[in-house]
Each structure stands twice: as structure tokens, then as C-alpha cells.
Amino acid sequence: MDFQLQSDQDLIHLYISGEEAGLVELIRRYQSKIYTSIYLLVKDEYLAEDIFQDTFIKVINTLKAGKYNEEGKFLPWVTRIAHNLVIDHFRREKRAPMVSNGDDFDIFEVLGNYDESTEDRMVREQTHKDLKTLIQLLPSEQKEVLIMRHFGDLSFKEIADITDVSINTALGRMRYALNNLRKMMQGRELSLKN
Amino acid sequence: MGETFTNSLNTVIKNAQMKDREVQENLDADDMIFYHSIRVDLDLLKKKPKLQTIHYILDYSKSLRS
Numbered sequence: 001m002d003f004q005l006q007s008d009q010d011l012i013h014l015y016i017s018g019e020e021a022g023l024v025e026l027i028r029r030y031q032s033k034i035y036t037s038i039y040l041l042v043k044d045e046y047l048a049e050d051i052f053q054d055t056f057i058k059v060i061n062t063l064k065a066g067k068y069n070e071e072g073k074f075l076p077w078v079t080r081i082a083h084n085l086v087i088d089h090f091r092r093e094k095r096a097p098m099v100s101n102g103d104d105f106d107i108f109e110v111l112g113n114y115d116e117s118t119e120d121r122m123v124r125e126q127t128h129k130d131l132k133t134l135i136q137l138l139p140s141e142q143k144e145v146l147i148m149r150h151f152g153d154l155s156f157k158e159i160a161d162i163t164d165v166s167i168n169t170a171l172g173r174m175r176y177a178l179n180n181l182r183k184m185m186q187g188r189e190l191s192l193k194n
Numbered sequence: 195m196g197e198t199f200t201n202s203l204n205t206v207i208k209n210a211q212m213k214d215r216e217v218q219e220n221l222d223a224d225d226m227i228f229y230h231s232i233r234v235d236l237d238l239l240k241k242k243p244k245l246q247t248i249h250y251i252l253d254y255s256k257s258l259r260s
Contacts, residue, residue, distance in 0.1 A: 023255055024252065027248060027251065031242055032241065035241055036240045049244060052247060053243075057251065060254065132239050150236050151240070175221060178221070
């Protein structure tokens with residue numbers, strides 16, 4: 001059987017019926033999106049590994065218990081579990097993951113504190129590294145939406161459900177995230193490949 | 195006539211709802227252009243977990259087999 005051709009729902013049914021390969025394919029299919037989403041939020045590889053592991057243990061326990069009921073929505077479901085585990089972690093640590101403010105946050109306040117000399121070291125070949133840095137400078141709410149939208153492939157409706165805000169708020173946060181990224185790139189004269 | 199009015203009203207409501215959904219699900223043109231310009235670079239940020247982590251998850255799953 002070619003598992004790569006199966007839908008998520010078919011793979012879940014296969015796994016529940018005892019076919020471990022169903023889970024293997026689901027992990028292969030989404031490991032990058034889920035791990036990257038976690039990693040960009042927690043900024044620590046070891047912690048990201050732990051949360052990724054805990055996420056799939058929850059997934060396995062739920063599937064084995066026959067409690068999964070989100071037809072065709074595997075990735076949003078797993079992303080929600082991962083997101084909740086990240087939130088739990090920061091609640092335990094009692095620290096914010098990053099610069100955090102409301103949606104009216106002004107990115108130039110952050111830029112003003114930035115070391116000017118680092119701009120000289122920003123070259124085209126390091127764009128992705130620079131972009132990662134800039135994403136980390138976004139307020140947590142904006143970073144969350146950007147990551148869930150891009151890496152989690154979630155709709156704004158799904159993001160709104162996960163983060164417990166309205167669709168318009170989720171959409172607004174994405175707009176602020178993009179605007180702030182654009183300002184930061186302009187402020188640091190960072191150019192992109194395409 | 196009443197039925198025609200109801201049908202027309204339903205169509206108007208449905209169109210308005212669809213329009214709302216389109217607005218809610220789509221960013222402004224400027225935002226979309228910028229977003230598409232950074233998509234490739236965002237993709238470069240993708241990382242995978244260690245194989246050891248995947249093996250741990252799969253071993254855990256197998257341990258639950260009855």
C-alpha cells in the first residue's frame with residue numbers, strides 16, 4: 001500500500017486499526033511544519049524536541065482512546081495541541097517568549113535599541129537567518145499568527161479558534177506582523193531573494 | 195410574491211456572508227504581495243526534529259499495542 005497517497009483521515013483509520021505505518025506517514029508528512037512552528041515560538045531546539053514529542057504522545061493517546069473526531073482536520077488539530085503545550089510551558093516558566101505588546105506595538109522602538117553595527121554583517125546569503133531574527137522580534141501574538149498561517153497552513157478561522165480571538169483580530173495580527181516585518185526589513189535595508 | 199421576496203433576501207444575505215468570508219480570509223493586496231515575497235524565505239526556516247525524537251514517539255506508540 002502506498003501510504004503517501006492516502007488522505008490524513010485514511011491514515012488515521014489505518015493507525016487506529018493497528019497499522020503503525022499510518023502514524024509514520026502522518027509524522028513524515030507534518031513533522032517539519034509542526035516542529036518549525038514550535039521551534040520558532042520557543043526558540044530552543046531541545047525544548048522544541050520535547051514539546052514536539054509531547055504533542056505526538058497526546059495525539060497517540062487521543063487516537064488510541066477513540067476520542068479523535070475532527071474529520072479531515074489533522075494538522076490544525078495537532079497544531080492546536082502543540083500551541084497549547086507551548087502556552088503551558090510559558091505559563092510554567094512565567095516568562096514571556098519574546099517582546100510582547102498589544103497590536104499597536106511600534107517596531108521602531110525595538111529597532112532603536114538594536115546594535116547598528118550588526119546591519120553591516122547582514123548579507124544576502126544570510127537572509128533566512130535574518131528573517132528568523134526579525135520574526136523573533138515580533139510581538140508574540142503576531143508571531144503566533146504568522147507561524148500558524150505559514151507553517152501550520154491554518155485558515156484565519158482556525159487560528160482564531162485556537163487563539164480564542166475573532167477572525168478579524170487574527171487577520172489584523174497577520175497584517176501587523178507583515179507590516180512590522182516590512183518596516184524592519186526597510187529599517188535594516190534587508191533585501192530578499194525574490 | 196412573498197416567496198420571491200424571501201428568495202431574493204436569502205440571496206442578498208448569502209452574498210453578503212460570502213463577501214464577509216472573502217474579506218476575512220484574504221489580506222489586503224499590499225500585504226499579500228509582501229507575504230508572497232517572503233514565502234520562499236520563510237520556507238528556508240523549516241526545520242525537522244531529530245530522528246531520535248521520532249523513534250521515541252514510534253516506540254511509545256508500539257508500547258501501547260495490546
